[in-house]
Amino acid sequence: MAEVFVKNEKSYKTKKILFTIGVYVFLGLVTISVLIPFYWMIITSLKTQTMIEQVPPIIFLKPNDWQINNYRMLFELVASGPRRGEPLFPFFTYMGNTILVSVITTIGTTITTILAAYAFARLTFKGRDIVFAILLSTMMIPGEIFILTNFLTVYKLGWYDIFNQTYSDAILAMTIPFMTSVFYTFYLRQTFKQIPNELYFAAKVDGTTDFQYLWKIMVPVAMPTIVTIVILNSMGAWNAYIWPQMVTAKDSYRLVSNGLRGAFTDTSTGRTDFGQQMAAAVLVTVPLLIVFFTFRKQIMRGVSRSGIKG
Amino acid sequence: MEKKNNWRAWLYLAPMLILMIVFIFYPLFNAFVISFYKDYQPLLNQRAAGITFTNYTFVWNNYFFKAALKNTFVLAFVSVPVSIVLSLLIAVALNSIPKVKAFFQTVFFLPYVTNGIAVGMAFAVIFNKNYGLFNAFLDWFGIEAYDWIGSTATWGRQITALMIFTIWDSLAFKILVFASGLTNIDKQYYDAAKIDAASRSTVFKRITVPLLSPLILYISITSMIGALKAYNSVIGLFGDKLGGKPRDMITIVAFVYQYRAQYANIGYYSYAAAAAVTLFLITLFFSALQAIVSRKRIHY
Amino acid sequence: MEIRMEKLTKIFISKDKKEVRAVDNVDLTIPTGKLIGLLGPSGCGKSTTLYLIAGLLRQTEGHIYFDEDEVSEMPPEKRGIGLVFQNYALYPHMTVRENILFPLQNLKVEKEEAKQRTYEMAELVGLQEMLDRKPKELSGGQQQRVAIARALVKKPRVLLLDEPLSNLDARLRLQTREEIKRIQRETGITTVFVTHDQEEAMSISDEIVVMKDGLIQQMGEPQDVYDFPTNLFVAKFLGNPQINVFDGEIKNKKIYIDDMIVSETKFPDQKIIIGIRPEGFNIDAEEKSQLVFDVNLVETIGRDTTLIIDMPGQEAGLLDKKSFKVIVDASYRIGSGHKVHFTVKPDKMHLFDLNGELLK
Numbered sequence: 001m002a003e004v005f006v007k008n009e010k011s012y013k014t015k016k017i018l019f020t021i022g023v024y025v026f027l028g029l030v031t032i033s034v035l036i037p038f039y040w041m042i043i044t045s046l047k048t049q050t051m052i053e054q055v056p057p058i059i060f061l062k063p064n065d066w067q068i069n070n071y072r073m074l075f076e077l078v079a080s081g082p083r084r085g086e087p088l089f090p091f092f093t094y095m096g097n098t099i100l101v102s103v104i105t106t107i108g109t110t111i112t113t114i115l116a117a118y119a120f121a122r123l124t125f126k127g128r129d130i131v132f133a134i135l136l137s138t139m140m141i142p143g144e145i146f147i148l149t150n151f152l153t154v155y156k157l158g159w160y161d162i163f164n165q166t167y168s169d170a171i172l173a174m175t176i177p178f179m180t181s182v183f184y185t186f187y188l189r190q191t192f193k194q195i196p197n198e199l200y201f202a203a204k205v206d207g208t209t210d211f212q213y214l215w216k217i218m219v220p221v222a223m224p225t226i227v228t229i230v231i232l233n234s235m236g237a238w239n240a241y242i243w244p245q246m247v248t249a250k251d252s253y254r255l256v257s258n259g260l261r262g263a264f265t266d267t268s269t270g271r272t273d274f275g276q277q278m279a280a281a282v283l284v285t286v287p288l289l290i291v292f293f294t295f296r297k298q299i300m301r302g303v304s305r306s307g308i309k310g
Numbered sequence: 311m312e313k314k315n316n317w318r319a320w321l322y323l324a325p326m327l328i329l330m331i332v333f334i335f336y337p338l339f340n341a342f343v344i345s346f347y348k349d350y351q352p353l354l355n356q357r358a359a360g361i362t363f364t365n366y367t368f369v370w371n372n373y374f375f376k377a378a379l380k381n382t383f384v385l386a387f388v389s390v391p392v393s394i395v396l397s398l399l400i401a402v403a404l405n406s407i408p409k410v411k412a413f414f415q416t417v418f419f420l421p422y423v424t425n426g427i428a429v430g431m432a433f434a435v436i437f438n439k440n441y442g443l444f445n446a447f448l449d450w451f452g453i454e455a456y457d458w459i460g461s462t463a464t465w466g467r468q469i470t471a472l473m474i475f476t477i478w479d480s481l482a483f484k485i486l487v488f489a490s491g492l493t494n495i496d497k498q499y500y501d502a503a504k505i506d507a508a509s510r511s512t513v514f515k516r517i518t519v520p521l522l523s524p525l526i527l528y529i530s531i532t533s534m535i536g537a538l539k540a541y542n543s544v545i546g547l548f549g550d551k552l553g554g555k556p557r558d559m560i561t562i563v564a565f566v567y568q569y570r571a572q573y574a575n576i577g578y579y580s581y582a583a584a585a586a587v588t589l590f591l592i593t594l595f596f597s598a599l600q601a602i603v604s605r606k607r608i609h610y
Numbered sequence: 611m612e613i614r615m616e617k618l619t620k621i622f623i624s625k626d627k628k629e630v631r632a633v634d635n636v637d638l639t640i641p642t643g644k645l646i647g648l649l650g651p652s653g654c655g656k657s658t659t660l661y662l663i664a665g666l667l668r669q670t671e672g673h674i675y676f677d678e679d680e681v682s683e684m685p686p687e688k689r690g691i692g693l694v695f696q697n698y699a700l701y702p703h704m705t706v707r708e709n710i711l712f713p714l715q716n717l718k719v720e721k722e723e724a725k726q727r728t729y730e731m732a733e734l735v736g737l738q739e740m741l742d743r744k745p746k747e748l749s750g751g752q753q754q755r756v757a758i759a760r761a762l763v764k765k766p767r768v769l770l771l772d773e774p775l776s777n778l779d780a781r782l783r784l785q786t787r788e789e790i791k792r793i794q795r796e797t798g799i800t801t802v803f804v805t806h807d808q809e810e811a812m813s814i815s816d817e818i819v820v821m822k823d824g825l826i827q828q829m830g831e832p833q834d835v836y837d838f839p840t841n842l843f844v845a846k847f848l849g850n851p852q853i854n855v856f857d858g859e860i861k862n863k864k865i866y867i868d869d870m871i872v873s874e875t876k877f878p879d880q881k882i883i884i885g886i887r888p889e890g891f892n893i894d895a896e897e898k899s900q901l902v903f904d905v906n907l908v909e910t911i912g913r914d915t916t917l918i919i920d921m922p923g924q925e926a927g928l929l930d931k932k933s934f935k936v937i938v939d940a941s942y943r944i945g946s947g948h949k950v951h952f953t954v955k956p957d958k959m960h961l962f963d964l965n966g967e968l969l970k
Contacts, residue, residue, distance in 0.1 A: 012685055019510065023403045027414055030400055033478065040443055041432035056446045060355065112326040124318035129485045131327075137514075138334055140532075140597045142539045144563050145586045148344065148570055148579065149337035152352050177333040181446055210318065238425055241542050242567060257427045261549055274435050281428035292423040298417060304490040498699035501666050506713035506760070507687035516712070520703040 041285065045070050045087050045278035052274050070279035082250070089264075090279045094256045096286070101174045101244075101255060102237035108179030109233050110226065116185045118214050121192035122200065135182045147243065154247050165249040173247040174255075176235075183306060184229045191225040192218055228302035231295045240287055256284045341590070345583035352579045365577070369565075374557055375585060377566040381469065385561070386537035389473045389480070392528055396477070397484035398522075402514060405486070405492045415489060422482035430546015433475045434459060436565040437547075444471075456539040459547060472559055476543050480536070484529060491525045492518070524604060531600035535593045539563050562589045611676050611767040611800045613663060615641040618672035620658050620824075632658040634824035636672070640802060645794045647811035647832075648804045650821035651847070656804045659821070660770050663802065664693050676767055687716075689768075692761030692799075696773040698753045698822050700734075700745040706756050707741040708730070713764045731759040732828070751782040758793060771803035775810055787814050809849050812836070837957065842966035845885045848966060853960075854934035857923065858884040864963070868922035871900045872954055875961070875967050883962040888916070888937040890958025893944075894951040901952045906933060908946050915940050917950070 043059075044052060046066040051058055074089040103201050119125070120132055154160050159173040195218060203213045219226065241257040264277040292299060336592050344350060345365055348358035400418065404411045421429065436443045437458040445455040456579075457463040458471040499521065503513050519526070541563040544552055553559040560568075562585060569582035620633040633655045640646050649655040663674060664688040665686035673682045681689045700709050710731055732738045735755035745753055754774065774790060775783045791814045794801045805811050811818050812832040820827040820835065820843075828835050828844045839845035845853045856867045860879050860964060865872040867884060868962040894901075907918040914937050921932040936952070944950060961969040 004594050012688065013683075023406055024460050027400070027403055027407075031414065031417055034420060034481075036443070037429050037432040038420070038424075038477065039487045040436050040542065041428070044432075044435055055441050057441050057443055057450065059443075059446075102510070112329065115322045116326040119319045119322035123319040123322065125316045128319070129321070135330070135493060138330070138338075140335075140535065140593065141338065142535065142563075142586075143588055144539060144541075144566055145590045146334055146337035148566075148583055149340040150333055151330065151570070153337075176329070180329045180333075182330075185326065199381060235423065239427075239542070241427060241545060246570075257425060260425070260427050260431065261545055265340045265549070274438075277431055278435065281425075281431050284425050286424050288425060289420070292420070296416060299423065300415070300486060303419075303422065304486045496697075496699070498695050498697060499701060501686075502693070502695060502699040502701070503712075504666065505664065505688045505691065505693045507716040507764070508712070512716055516704075517701065520701075523703075538862065 027035065038285070041218075041278050041281050043165035044274055045282050047275055049273070049275055067275075070275040071283075073276050074279055074283070086252075088276070089259065089283075090252065091256075091259075091280070091283050094253055094254065096261045097171075097253060098237050098255045100171060101240075102234045104175040104235060105178050105232045106230055107182050108175065109184065110230055112180050113184045113188055113218060113229065114214070114226070116180075117192055118218065119186065121189045122218075123210075136186065139182050146177075147246070151246055153177075160247045162249050165253070167253060170248045170250075170253040174240075174244050177243075181229075181233065184233065187302070187305060188222060188225055188229065191222045195221050195288065224298070227295075228298040231291070231298050232302045235288065235299075236293065260284060318551070330599060335417060338590075341583050341586050344580055345587045346371055347580045347583075349577050350578055350580045352573050363430055365580040366588070369581055369584045369588065372565075372581075374560055374568075375562075375565050377557070378560045378562045381559055382538055382540060383559045384469055385473060385476060385540050386534050389476045390530065390533045390537050392473075393477045393480050394526065394533070397481050398488055398519070400481070400485050401488035401492055402518060404489050411489070415486065418485050419482045421479050421497060422486075426479060426542045427546045429479070430475060432545060432568045433471070433478075434547050434549075439463075457554070460554050463558075465558060468548075468558055472547055474542065475547055476537070478539065480533065484533070485527060487525070488522065491522050495521050531596055534596050538589065538593055538596075541567070562592075611778060613638075613768060613800060613802070614675040614892075615659075615663075615674070616673045616675070618659070618662060619670045619673065620655075620662055620667060621670040633669075634861045635660065636824070636826055638819065638826060638829070640800060641704055641817075642800055643798050644816040645791065645801045645814060646803070647815035647818045648802060648821060649808060649811040649818050649847070650806065650827075652806055654821040656821050656822040658824075660693075660772055660802060660804045663768070664691055664770055665689050667694075690764075690766050692764065692766035692769045694754070694757045694761050694769075694771040694774055696776060698745075698757040698777075700753055700756055700760070705742050705744055706737060706748070709745070709756055710759050710763050713760065717764055719764075727763055731763045734796065735752070735759045735789075746803055749782075750778050754778065754786055755789070758790070762793070762797065762799070766799070767798075769799045769801040771801065773805055774803055775805070775807070777791050783810070790793075790814060808935045809850060812848065820847060822847075839885075839960060842883060842885060842962045842969050843955075845960055849887060851888050851935045851937075853885045854936075855922070856884040856886070858882050858961075860961075869923070870902065873956065873959070877961065881964060882969065883964065883966065885960040885962065886933075886954055887958040888935045890955045891936045891938065891952045892955060893942055894953050897951045899951045899953045901954070902949055903952065905944055905946055905948045905950055908944060910940065913940060914938065915944065917943065917944060923941055 043061055046061060046068070047058065048067050048069070051061075051065075051067075074091060075087045078084055078086055078088055120128065151160070154173045154177070159165070159169040161169070199217060199221075200213060203217060208216070237255060239257060240255055244253075244255045245258050248258075251259070258302075260277075260280055264274075264280070265272040344352075346361040346363070347365075348360055348362045350357040396437060404414055407414075439445065439455060439457040439462075440461050442458075445457065450453065455466055458467045463471075495518070499517055500513065503517050508516070540561045544559050544561055547558055548554065551557070552561075552564050557564075566582045566585045566589070569578045569585065572578045615636050615638045618633055618636040618638075619631065622630045622632050624630050636655075636659065638659075648659060650656045658667060662669050665681065665684060665688075669682060673680055675681065676689070686693075701712065702713065707807055710728045714727060719727070728741075729738065732741055735758055737752060737755055737759065740748060740752060740756075745756065748756065754777075758769075758771075758774075771790070775786055778786055779959060788811060790801075790803070803815075815832055817830060818832050818835055819829045822843055828836075828840045832848075834919065835844060836848045842855070846855065858872070859866045859881050860875060860877050861877065862879065863874055864886065865875050865882075872884070903919045903922070904915045906920050909916040909918065917936040918933050918940060919936060921934055924931055938944070963969060
């Protein structure tokens, strides 16, 4: 019996090494698959139309051959047509709109979230648990069902006038309906609950009001969570597509996602200028990646929390 | 004291509740109402008297709604299981190499933080029939060039392309969640399994998956619901046409938006509402399923 | 199966990059068929030693042999060991039966035989009736027994138990203690268990190994280690109440505590540390001995009486005075405040140098 044990030792080691190699190969393949679309986006944006249409496709492009013409074209002013005088891809307009919408929505969401999370975490009142359960149950509802009525509400509020919509109306329409988040409320409530009760009683003894306690003690203590909420929430506007499309009457009021699709296809010929399209895609992607690498930890922590469940 | 606290609490809740009543609860209720209106003209706020069920019969018999149901379900029932299995394997693989885990995890998370439309367009370039990377890749294996997303693409190829993009897009979140779920499993079970001479595949099948099963179930259901709402991915890959030939890849949500956009046509808004309510009921079914299954099956 | 460790060392690198020698150059032989208790305070390296034997940790240096078979480089599943974890680590989603069956399935034991062995094991630990329950439906003691059954079912060469009693309440602890001893006797398997509780170790072990700071302090039969501690640490670690420790001195072949002659000795003059077990005092009814103390407090429990006495040599009026304990026969009626003359039983007194090593 003893011999059997000894003999197995070598094959065990080989197996272990093989397994580790297998793991790295597998993860390497996944890495390539994950990165290819980004790579292809960038490389295509640096090619001329002739290079793009080459078969088989050019996979590697020497830095000397990089063309920045596509990027330059994006900012070139349109010579004729309804958008005469505007840049081909008004990146900075879209960026400005997106940032503005993002900032306003985030401020609103953060405030409503902090207040509600505080009430759910610290105050006792009749119906608290029921209200909380009802709010949680809305997380499962597809948001698409709200959009029909919300569009009408926005219209009735006068924020969407097809002919006379002002910029501020458009901004209101794009922000106000999205100033709440049940998930963030739930997330922050958990954090608030971990703050020991003694702190609250101590503050009470010192004559602090509830409201002061919230802003002077709880908010600073829960800052890491709030920062996560702020970052995740502000990234939302970058992906918003259908709603801004619906409630804005002018192209120049829209957000980056709206500007991207369809902007580079010649409607008469149906041909798409892939080089310019990918250049625009790169411009839209880069700011998000910068935000991601700056706040990597907070973002990943917050997102993994949303999966673990509420 | 008690009472005072009561109204104060509601004051804190007020901003959130008011917004939610206006933009979530009322719309939810109103969608049902609109779906039963006759000859509804939303912007004029006019309709015929009485209620009707014909909006539903119209939608359910509509060719494009049926196509949308098919596309959406295929997307949900194929891409979700595939991405769950893949992400589980990746998460387990990540966990076995703790030293470089953080690096890979960051790379794999990138799709989550990118603009879906922008990446969808990149995929469209990759799937291009004539000079796309995907066909070039298949060519290495001697497979001829197909049209995946263009006007000559078959339904099967289009949905395959759409699923590849969807899976690519959805892996990031699942990998992260599963990886953090794995780190929450007590290491002692793995030590015990080692002592019990369990092979790697046994450990995966009989320890990891069962212990992770509540999380797997939760993620399956939420991803399923997410997949039922597919829309942005179609726009990203195919543009407004929603397919190689128009509307080949229409989804339930796209159907809703198409009829919504035609609000000027009498009654169309109610069709959109009926389709949206149908979608809501389908997702409700899955949520209920999750509640029942997690209560019944997973207990320890 | 004899377990032999040669120059076994395990070094951990702590967070601040310091080396921690959890197990330090240990040479130890655990004889076949014995129940051995690895004993020491937390952080002494006993659990690390157990995990090294199990193969869940890899030694930094040294070798481990099971009889003549070197297992140092073997993965745990190849070593043929059974391990009972401190928290049992029962698979929560499996029934008792599935838990016990699991190792057999992994070893590809034929189905009928596996079933048979599972049942035998359940019988051995007295859980035949519980086979279809989930772990959370069992009491702590029952879970413990499932863990033992799971560890034993594959007929391991060695059984290892990590703090097997620490998660049980006091009553169950006594019961399980007997149970472990019985199972070990019935199976005759070489068994090593880890504990920080000296009473637990002494009550069931054939031999105990006392560890501190990764080093073995002493090994032997419990009573021998208790009676002949090789150093102050071992003397202090074994015995409840603890051994009394006095600063003393040898002058002219006589042992002094605070100018009182305790007894005579052959050792040369020096300052020493004197350890006297609480039961190591006799009351000198004739009041001739020089060892005289004022009794501070008396605790009576019927069988015997504990006298609590201020340590000599402390300033008067000091708050929080140190005291020592003397256990005497209950037939003596002594009240607090009494002056009592003592003699010391020579075999209950141990003399150490100032480093805590036994005087030789």
